[in-house]
Amino acid sequence: MRPDLPGAELTLWPQWLAIDDADRLLHGLHGEIPFTQHRLRLFGREVLAPRLSCWIGDPGTDYQYSGVRFAPHAWTPALLELRERVQETCDVSFNSVLANLYRDGDDAMGWHSDDEPELGSEPVIASVSLGVTRRFRLRARDDSRRSLDLELAHGSLLRMAGATQRNYRHALPRSKRVARARLNLTFRHIG
Ligand SMILES: O=C(O)CCC(=O)C(=O)O
Numbered sequence: 001m002r003p004d005l006p007g008a009e010l011t012l013w014p015q016w017l018a019i020d021d022a023d024r025l026l027h028g029l030h031g032e033i034p035f036t037q038h039r040l041r042l043f044g045r046e047v048l049a050p051r052l053s054c055w056i057g058d059p060g061t062d063y064q065y066s067g068v069r070f071a072p073h074a075w076t077p078a079l080l081e082l083r084e085r086v087q088e089t090c091d092v093s094f095n096s097v098l099a100n101l102y103r104d105g106d107d108a109m110g111w112h113s114d115d116e117p118e119l120g121s122e123p124v125i126a127s128v129s130l131g132v133t134r135r136f137r138l139r140a141r142d143d144s145r146r147s148l149d150l151e152l153a154h155g156s157l158l159r160m161a162g163a164t165q166r167n168y169r170h171a172l173p174r175s176k177r178v179a180r181a182r183l184n185l186t187f188r189h190i191g
């Protein structure tokens with residue numbers, strides 16, 4: 001499915017994984033990824049991020065966080081296998097993945113673009129969702145009325161490419177009624 005959004009390049013596979021595979025991955029990864037709650041600097045104050053996360057990647061794919069460099073965690077066997085499948089579908093290679101665990105509907109991610117210089121000018125980002133369905137919103141930088149909401153279900157894959165990050169921000173809003181967890185993996189290529 002190719003959601004139509006001017007200036008963006010999106011492909012969504014709503015049921016990319018079979019339910020059994022998705023269930024197994026959710027439980028396996030939940031147990032083996034060393035998630036932590038990071039601190040964010042927000043308007044000069046330190047606050048705890050409203051989610052747990054973990055950066056995983058090939059050696060050398062360090063990332064900067066609040067001015068500090070962090071080495072990535074190592075791939076697990078399950079993540080390496082998943083990376084293979086994602087690469088095949090998306091037709092690009094990835095050397096890192098950001099794992100986010102939203103424990104319930106109070107956990108969220110604010111408006112941002114994945115536009116760090118290390119990702120290059122038109123990054124391909126592949127987002128695998130496991131667990132409870134959550135709403136993913138995209139909003140044009142230059143016109144907030146141009147927006148799109150996608151429901152990212154258990155086992156779905158969303159590919160963002162082209163000028164998507166340049167033209168749009170995205171967010172995962174809080175969702176009061178959600179009581180279950182969602183695990184999201186965004187595969188990236190760091191240059
Ligand atoms: O959880 C999601 O679907 C989005 C995650 C995201 O935007 C990110 O990791 O940069």
Ligand SMILES: [Fe+2]
Nearest residue numbers: 112113114170
């Ligand atoms: Fe993002």
